[in-house]
Amino acid sequence: MGALKRLRPSTPFLLLLPAIVVLAAVVVVPLLLSFYSSFTPFRLTQPASLFNFVGFRNYGRILTDVEFWTAFGRTVLLLTVALNAEMLLGLGLAMLVEKATAGQRLLRTIMMFPMMFSPILVGFQFKFMFNDNIGLINNALQSLGLTDQAIPWLIDGTLAFWAIVVAEVWSSTSIFAILILAGLLAMPKEPIEAARVDGCTPWQTFRYVTWPFVMPFAYIAMTIRSLDVARAYDIVKIMTDGGPAKRTELLWTLISRTAYADARMGLANAMAYFAIFLSILFTVYFFRKLAAARTQIGAEW
Amino acid sequence: MATVSLQKLVKRYGALEIVHGIDLEVADREFIALVGPSGCGKSTTLRMIAGLEPISGGNLKIGGRIVNDLPPRARNISMVFQSYALYPHMTVRENMGFSLKIAGMKSEEIAPRVEEAARTLDLTHLLDRRPSQLSGGQRQRVAMGRAIVRNPDVFLFDEPLSNLDAKLRTQLRTEIKKLHAKVQSTVIYVTHDQVEAMTLADRIVIMRDGHIEQVGTPEEVFQRPASKFVAGFIGSPPMNLKDAEIADGRVVFVNGDSLPLPRRFADRVTAGRKVTFGLRPDDLYPAGHGIHSGQEADVHKADLRVSITEPLGNETLVFSEHGGAEWVGRMLNPRRLRAGETLPFCFDLSQAHLFDRETGRTLRG
Numbered sequence: 001m002g003a004l005k006r007l008r009p010s011t012p013f014l015l016l017l018p019a020i021v022v023l024a025a026v027v028v029v030p031l032l033l034s035f036y037s038s039f040t041p042f043r044l045t046q047p048a049s050l051f052n053f054v055g056f057r058n059y060g061r062i063l064t065d066v067e068f069w070t071a072f073g074r075t076v077l078l079l080t081v082a083l084n085a086e087m088l089l090g091l092g093l094a095m096l097v098e099k100a101t102a103g104q105r106l107l108r109t110i111m112m113f114p115m116m117f118s119p120i121l122v123g124f125q126f127k128f129m130f131n132d133n134i135g136l137i138n139n140a141l142q143s144l145g146l147t148d149q150a151i152p153w154l155i156d157g158t159l160a161f162w163a164i165v166v167a168e169v170w171s172s173t174s175i176f177a178i179l180i181l182a183g184l185l186a187m188p189k190e191p192i193e194a195a196r197v198d199g200c201t202p203w204q205t206f207r208y209v210t211w212p213f214v215m216p217f218a219y220i221a222m223t224i225r226s227l228d229v230a231r232a233y234d235i236v237k238i239m240t241d242g243g244p245a246k247r248t249e250l251l252w253t254l255i256s257r258t259a260y261a262d263a264r265m266g267l268a269n270a271m272a273y274f275a276i277f278l279s280i281l282f283t284v285y286f287f288r289k290l291a292a293a294r295t296q297i298g299a300e301w
Numbered sequence: 302m303a304t305v306s307l308q309k310l311v312k313r314y315g316a317l318e319i320v321h322g323i324d325l326e327v328a329d330r331e332f333i334a335l336v337g338p339s340g341c342g343k344s345t346t347l348r349m350i351a352g353l354e355p356i357s358g359g360n361l362k363i364g365g366r367i368v369n370d371l372p373p374r375a376r377n378i379s380m381v382f383q384s385y386a387l388y389p390h391m392t393v394r395e396n397m398g399f400s401l402k403i404a405g406m407k408s409e410e411i412a413p414r415v416e417e418a419a420r421t422l423d424l425t426h427l428l429d430r431r432p433s434q435l436s437g438g439q440r441q442r443v444a445m446g447r448a449i450v451r452n453p454d455v456f457l458f459d460e461p462l463s464n465l466d467a468k469l470r471t472q473l474r475t476e477i478k479k480l481h482a483k484v485q486s487t488v489i490y491v492t493h494d495q496v497e498a499m500t501l502a503d504r505i506v507i508m509r510d511g512h513i514e515q516v517g518t519p520e521e522v523f524q525r526p527a528s529k530f531v532a533g534f535i536g537s538p539p540m541n542l543k544d545a546e547i548a549d550g551r552v553v554f555v556n557g558d559s560l561p562l563p564r565r566f567a568d569r570v571t572a573g574r575k576v577t578f579g580l581r582p583d584d585l586y587p588a589g590h591g592i593h594s595g596q597e598a599d600v601h602k603a604d605l606r607v608s609i610t611e612p613l614g615n616e617t618l619v620f621s622e623h624g625g626a627e628w629v630g631r632m633l634n635p636r637r638l639r640a641g642e643t644l645p646f647c648f649d650l651s652q653a654h655l656f657d658r659e660t661g662r663t664l665r666g
Binding site for chain 1: 389
């Protein structure tokens with residue numbers, strides 16, 4: 001009797017069991033499987049290759065793979081450029097909207113329009129706008145007499161990267177704007193007035209009072225967006241598909257190409273774990289910053 | 302150190318005029334309290350002096366110089382806010398030294414001034430804390446410290462004690478008074494609490510609906526209120542104010558009850574004049590439980606029925622009926638009273654006030 005009782009799982013465990021089973025089925029098992037497959041030369045076309053364990057060979061190959069590290073570096077570059085641009089623009093927008101005395105709700109709604117479009121459609125739209133022959137941008141530049149030749153926006157590697165940055169920034173600046181605006185609206189007005197009386201110029205008021213208060217909100221946006229950009233795929237896929245000549249290849253376009261076009265799922269999985277590592281790194285970094293900024297302003301949330 | 306002078310100062314929001322051309326001269330080193338009910342324009346006036354609200358009309362001079370269009374930072378003022386308005390991300394030390402840092406002062410010059418101010422306000426042990434780690438009273442002391450380190454020409458206080466509990470308020474009130482005695486600069490202090498105004502100020506400015514009702518020392522506004530409004534606002538509990546009519550040497554209340562016309566007003570009002578009769582609780586007391594300040598002849602005696610009492614220990618507030626209205630009196634050396642008890646009361650008419658019922662202005666010369 002006593003032995004049987006000891007074998008019987010505890011009630012809390014039994015009650016949690018359904019959740020554990022579901023989680024295992026949809027998260028843990030696929031995760032372990034993909035992790036395991038990153039140690040095999042698994043190809044989707046050759047299922048048997050899944051059972052050929054090769055140890056760290058995939059990872060070893062990635063470490064010396066110039067193409068991978070170029071894509072990795074380019075992703076970090078895109079992240080840095082896009083996030084900084086979005087933050088500055090978002091901050092500017094938020095401060096302008098906060099100043100609006102009438103129609104602020106309408107402006108807030110309009111500000112969020114870019115977020116309402118699927119990134120795929122944003123990609124298509126910018127692909128059209130940056131088209132060297134029929135694109136809106138070349139058309140406008142030529143009509144204004146700023147240039148008389150067709151600028152090969154999506155054909156030149158460097159220009160194509162910046163075209164992607166523009167599309168990213170256009171579609172996601174509003175995340176920063178909305179979050180920073182929330183911060184500005186939540187901010188008590190008296191410290192700003194105190195700063196004015198204390199002798200601050202408008203710039204000093206911003207620098208020493210407004211910005212420290214709004215910073216945590218900017219870090220929240222940073223965290224969200226760094227995850228977003230680290231997995232950037234859709235806009236790039238549509239606008240350049242990593243081209244020309246892999247000059248705009250990002251981590252995930254490379255991974256998907258490796259997995260599906262080249263059918264090397266094992267290698268692609270190994271790359272994916274590197275990519276996830278990058279995301280985690282950024283998230284941890286911004287969360288640390290956020291926590292520090294929150295303590296600093298004595299935030300109660 | 303500076304004088305402040307308000308000349309026909311007006312504040313308008315669009316078509317709505319909030320402050321209607323007020324005039325006020327504040328002397329150097331004077332402690333002025335702006336007092337009035339909420340919405341009377343006192344805070345708006347203070348914010349115009351601070352430069353936080355644009356001035357719509359008239360002139361504002363600080364130290365003889367017109368400052369209407371100068372930003373706050375060019376006026377050399379400091380302000381203490383009701384909500385403390387400390388910088389949440391700075392320590393107490395940084396908060397207090399902030400204005401000096403902005404002014405471009407070196408940190409070795411800032412430190413002694415901050416420490417000096419901290420000593421004055423007993424904040425030395427809190428210098429490295431952040432505002433969120435302080436109590437309300439400590440925060441307000443930091444705000445005061447931030448104001449004094451700058452050595453400004455004028456201190457502005459905007460209801461600084463309103464967010465504090467009663468005990469702390471009394472304590473900080475004393476500290477503000479000591480502080481003023483020590484730093485000797487011009488202070489303009491806004492409050493809705495007449496006790497604060499009375500205890501702190503050299504002169505009190507009573508405001509109502511964007512106008513100044515009266516300017517005077519605490520004694521003047523208490524003893525010689527210029528209007529019914531001032532009479533009702535200053536003093537606690539407030540003055541008994543009852544509508545009446547003058548008839549035949551008597552003040553006749555609405556239900557026909559009457560009191561003798563105070564002698565002081567005998568040749569100032571004629572029969573039929575509609576007035577408001579005012580008497581402070583101190584001047585209405587059960588016989589033997591109060592002091593009259595004039596001659597015996599000015600004391601009118603009447604039997605009143607006690608409706609309710611509020612014992613305060615050293616005195617008891619006695620509510621009773623007369624002339625169809627409720628009056629409050631003050632009983633010194635109190636004994637226990639029963640509700641419904643009828644007592645002989647003294648009306649010290651030498652201290653009575655008469656106001657014109659229409660204009661509300663005093664009928665005293």
